[in-house]
Every structure is written in C-alpha cells, then in structure tokens.
Amino acid sequence: MALLQPTSLVFTVERQEPELIVPAKPTPHECKLLSDTDDQAGHRFQIRGLHIYRNNACMQGKDPVRVIREALAETLEGPNRKLMVDCSGEGVLFIEGDADVTLEDFGDSLHPPFPCFKELLYELPASIDLLNSPLLQIQVTRFKCGGFIFAHRFNHTMSDAVGLIQFMSTMGEMARGAVAPSIPTNPPLITCAHLEYDHDKAATGTIMPTDNLVHRSFFFGPTQISALKRSIPDNLRCSAFDILTACIWRCRTKALELGPDEDVRFICIVNARSKFDPPLPLGYYGNALGYPAVETTAAKLCQNPLEYAIKLVKEAKGKVTEEGRPNVNTVRSLIVSDLSRARFREVDFGWGKAEFGGPASGEEVISFYIPSKNEEGKEGITVPVCLPAPLMDSFVKEINRMLKDDEATGG
Incomplete structure (x- = not known):
C-alpha cells in the first residue's frame, strides 16, 4: 500500500527567545522592487520545510546552533541581497531549541507530515501574515542523540526551490569555513514579464472546501x-x-x-x-x-x-x-x-x-x-x-x- 502511516510521536521543545541575525557587516539600507516574475499572486504564500541531520562524531564539541547562526550572518553579508525587499539590515528571525527526544524516535521512514511540527518551527503570531513579516525564519532544534533539525519558513515571492537551495548551500559553505561563497553574488537581471493567472471566468462549478x-x-x-x-x-x-x-x-x-x-x-x-x-x-x-x-x-x-x-x-x-x-x-x-x-x-x-x-x-x-x-x-x-x-x-x-x-x- 502506498499510504505512509503518520507517527504518533509526541514531544516538546524548550525554545530560547527569538532573535534577529543581522548581516556580519553593514549593508545598504534601500528598497528593492520585486520583478513581475516574483510578484505574482501564485507566489504570495509562505513555504515551510526542514532538514534532518544525524549526529556526526567528526563534529564532536561543535554546536549546530552556533555554527548555523554564524554562517547565516556571513551569508547575509554583502550589497543588494535580494533576500530582503526592505533592506533594513534587521536580519533573519532565528530560534534556538532543544527537544526531549532522539531522531531514532521518529522511526525509520522520515516523511511529512512531521509530528509536533509547531514545536520544530515556532511561528510568532505577529509573523504569520505575508506583509510586514520576516522573509525568512529559521529554527535549529538539537536532539538528545546529538542530531538536529533545521526548520525554515520563507516567503515564496523571494525565491523558488533552486534559489533557496543555493542560499542554504552558501550557508553550508560558510559553516564549513569558506571565506566567500563559491557562487559570486550578482544583482538579479530581469529579462521578461510573467503573465498573471487568468481567474476562473465565472467561478462556477465545484470548488474544493478548505476546512477539515x-x-x-x-x-x-x-x-x-x-x-x-x-x-x-x-x-x-x-x-x-x-x-x-x-x-x-x-x-x-x-x-x-x-x-x-x-x-x-x-x-x-x-x-x-x-x-x-x-x-x-x-x-x-x-x-x-x-x-x-x-x-x-x-x-x-x-x-x-x-x-x-x-x-x-x-x-x-x-x-x-x-x-x-x-x-x-x-x-x-x-x-x-x-x-x-x-x-x-x-x-x-x-x-x-x-x-x-x-x-x-x-x-x-x-x-x-x-x-x-x-x-x-x-x-x-x-x-x-x-x-x-x-x-x-x-x-x-x-x-x-x-x-x-x-x-x-x-x-
């Protein structure tokens, strides 16, 4: 059978106060207009994802929270980072947490929906809306076994999956000791307009309910x-x-x-x-x-x-x-x-x-x-x-x- 049974695991995460990780060096304060490709109705929502890492003996004594926090600050450094439309230099919302379980408790098959996801990515009530909210939020949760989960929420108008992976890979490079990203930062070149969706002309017929x-x-x-x-x-x-x-x-x-x-x-x-x-x-x-x-x-x-x-x-x-x-x-x-x-x-x-x-x-x-x-x-x-x-x-x-x-x- 193709259906994967959801796990019944229940756990809690002890979180520290949310903080803003600012760029490691000053960046220009300016506003950037979105391209027509970014600024379309189909991108105006937030996507939540996570990465799960097991303990690695080679990283003994290293704290994933500290490593990722510093790598994030280094990744945000530099002019015209399109991550922030209002380039205020305020940074990315970052939360540190510790869970009372091990990754083994999740079972052999790691798949969505994940148990207690709201514990793994705490969302401040004031940050739920698309506007006037952090464009990227990160929570790093340590587990008793030495592994950790990197959970994130990002505004889809800023990036697609390829761009998000590129940004996170740059964070990984900085976390592993790089002094500069392997891919240089370039200002975006907008070369074509994007046609907006057509609305259903009469909005008639069956529309799937969104409750329950x-x-x-x-x-x-x-x-x-x-x-x-x-x-x-x-x-x-x-x-x-x-x-x-x-x-x-x-x-x-x-x-x-x-x-x-x-x-x-x-x-x-x-x-x-x-x-x-x-x-x-x-x-x-x-x-x-x-x-x-x-x-x-x-x-x-x-x-x-x-x-x-x-x-x-x-x-x-x-x-x-x-x-x-x-x-x-x-x-x-x-x-x-x-x-x-x-x-x-x-x-x-x-x-x-x-x-x-x-x-x-x-x-x-x-x-x-x-x-x-x-x-x-x-x-x-x-x-x-x-x-x-x-x-x-x-x-x-x-x-x-x-x-x-x-x-x-x-x-």
Missing part, C-alpha cells in the same frame, strides 16, 4: 511504479513522473466527485532558468519558474484509460520549451512540483548530508515529489497530499485500486 483538511503522504517506489505500468500498454513509453502524475491526477479528480463536464487542469511547476535569453546570471536566486498547463473535463480524465492522462502530462511538460507561458488558474487543478532532483539533502553544515530535506507538508493545491525511503529502506518518491478528510478517504481507496492493493484502505 488532513495531510497524508504516499510512497511510490519501484514496486508501486511497476504496478501502475501494468495498467498501460507495453509499447507506451513514459517516465515514472508521467505515470505517477497521471495516477494522482486521476485519483484526486475521482475523489472530488466533480460534474462530468467540469474542467480540470494539471499544472507542472518547472525550473525555467535555461529558457531566459539572455540567461539569468549565476548567483540569481529569485523565482524563475514556468507553469505549463493542460486542461480536460472530469469525465474524459476519469473514464478514459490511464494513457489519456499520461498523454496530457507529457503535453504539459513539452510546453516548457515554447516561448511564453499559458495563463492558468488553480481552481480544480492539480499542481505538481517535482523536487526529486532538487538536492535539498545535499545542504551540508558540517554534519554531512541531511537524512531528509524538503517541504514539511503538502499545500492545499500543490503536491511535492520528494525523494525518500520507506520503512524497509527502499528508495522512492514521497508525495504529500492535502485534502478534506472525507475526500482523503476516497483518494486513498482510488490509489489502492490503481495499485491493485486489496488490503486496508484507511485514511
């Missing part, structure tokens, strides 16, 4: 992908991404119980850095995303064979090579961000690669593909999904039906 939402994660390894491929013709060439996305899109649409003629969309979030002409400078870490999309009806998606959905997924991926971007909206849409090659786990503060690195959960309209291992140690992709509780039960049943899983279908 539950988060579940699903694991797809070689066994699950092979099971899905048995449902398509042998001569149909497709990637694991193609068939996995087609499966999730179809199962989610069935669970939503839409009207047969209602439009449904698949939106693929892609890294469009290679499409800019002239290219973006090395060191740019703002948003550079494309949103190719395809549209069909609920009836066509659910009643046609799976290869129909696969064909549409391939079509969306192919649109990224075309000039411009389609105007899309998120109503009745499945949005997928493939982070399987995003290298989150490679961020190294001196303790080696992270055991887990990526988003802390799925979002209401976005599913992330996160590289991970299941309880048996098998590698694959974990997909966090966020749905209202009754719809989640239906989604689990549809996934299990696709996988020919006759065991329990619990939600």
Whole structure:
C-alpha cells in the first residue's frame, strides 16, 4: 500500500527567545522592487520545510546552533541581497531549541507530515501574515542523540526551490569555513514579464472546501511504479513522473466527485532558468519558474484509460520549451512540483548530508515529489497530499485500486 502511516510521536521543545541575525557587516539600507516574475499572486504564500541531520562524531564539541547562526550572518553579508525587499539590515528571525527526544524516535521512514511540527518551527503570531513579516525564519532544534533539525519558513515571492537551495548551500559553505561563497553574488537581471493567472471566468462549478483538511503522504517506489505500468500498454513509453502524475491526477479528480463536464487542469511547476535569453546570471536566486498547463473535463480524465492522462502530462511538460507561458488558474487543478532532483539533502553544515530535506507538508493545491525511503529502506518518491478528510478517504481507496492493493484502505 502506498499510504505512509503518520507517527504518533509526541514531544516538546524548550525554545530560547527569538532573535534577529543581522548581516556580519553593514549593508545598504534601500528598497528593492520585486520583478513581475516574483510578484505574482501564485507566489504570495509562505513555504515551510526542514532538514534532518544525524549526529556526526567528526563534529564532536561543535554546536549546530552556533555554527548555523554564524554562517547565516556571513551569508547575509554583502550589497543588494535580494533576500530582503526592505533592506533594513534587521536580519533573519532565528530560534534556538532543544527537544526531549532522539531522531531514532521518529522511526525509520522520515516523511511529512512531521509530528509536533509547531514545536520544530515556532511561528510568532505577529509573523504569520505575508506583509510586514520576516522573509525568512529559521529554527535549529538539537536532539538528545546529538542530531538536529533545521526548520525554515520563507516567503515564496523571494525565491523558488533552486534559489533557496543555493542560499542554504552558501550557508553550508560558510559553516564549513569558506571565506566567500563559491557562487559570486550578482544583482538579479530581469529579462521578461510573467503573465498573471487568468481567474476562473465565472467561478462556477465545484470548488474544493478548505476546512477539515488532513495531510497524508504516499510512497511510490519501484514496486508501486511497476504496478501502475501494468495498467498501460507495453509499447507506451513514459517516465515514472508521467505515470505517477497521471495516477494522482486521476485519483484526486475521482475523489472530488466533480460534474462530468467540469474542467480540470494539471499544472507542472518547472525550473525555467535555461529558457531566459539572455540567461539569468549565476548567483540569481529569485523565482524563475514556468507553469505549463493542460486542461480536460472530469469525465474524459476519469473514464478514459490511464494513457489519456499520461498523454496530457507529457503535453504539459513539452510546453516548457515554447516561448511564453499559458495563463492558468488553480481552481480544480492539480499542481505538481517535482523536487526529486532538487538536492535539498545535499545542504551540508558540517554534519554531512541531511537524512531528509524538503517541504514539511503538502499545500492545499500543490503536491511535492520528494525523494525518500520507506520503512524497509527502499528508495522512492514521497508525495504529500492535502485534502478534506472525507475526500482523503476516497483518494486513498482510488490509489489502492490503481495499485491493485486489496488490503486496508484507511485514511
């Protein structure tokens, strides 16, 4: 069964008072306008993620809180850091904590949703809103075993996943003793406008309720992908991404119980850095995303064979090579961000690669593909999904039906 059971672990974190980590050297006080690519409605939310690190004997006597705090100050140094729109030099919100458990207590499979996440990333009530809040917040929590968790929240208008990893990798370089980043800081070069989403013209039809939402994660390894491929013709060439996305899109649409003629969309979030002409400078870490999309009806998606959905997924991926971007909206849409090659786990503060690195959960309209291992140690992709509780039960049943899983279908 693909459904990963959430852990029942409960723990508490003793936190120190939040502090602001300022740049190690003075920076100019100025305001920076966002580019049209950054300043679009689809980026106006905050993303929460974390990195999990085990104890490393080579770092004996080193405090991860101190190491990361100092590395952060060094990383913020320098002119025109696009991290802060109001470049006031006030810094990044930083919290230090100690948990009363070990990483072993989390179990063998590290995946979202994580237990007691609010303990791992305390959010000040005044910092929840998108405006007039820290653009980046970090909490480093030490565990009794010597390991630690680096949790963060960042404003998506500032950066995409590639840019965030670049920023965090620079922190890792400074933590390991570098005197300057390996990638030099360059001011962003904005070369094209971004077309805003079209609003649903009449906002009619079924819109998913956002109350009583539950988060579940699903694991797809070689066994699950092979099971899905048995449902398509042998001569149909497709990637694991193609068939996995087609499966999730179809199962989610069935669970939503839409009207047969209602439009449904698949939106693929892609890294469009290679499409800019002239290219973006090395060191740019703002948003550079494309949103190719395809549209069909609920009836066509659910009643046609799976290869129909696969064909549409391939079509969306192919649109990224075309000039411009389609105007899309998120109503009745499945949005997928493939982070399987995003290298989150490679961020190294001196303790080696992270055991887990990526988003802390799925979002209401976005599913992330996160590289991970299941309880048996098998590698694959974990997909966090966020749905209202009754719809989640239906989604689990549809996934299990696709996988020919006759065991329990619990939600």
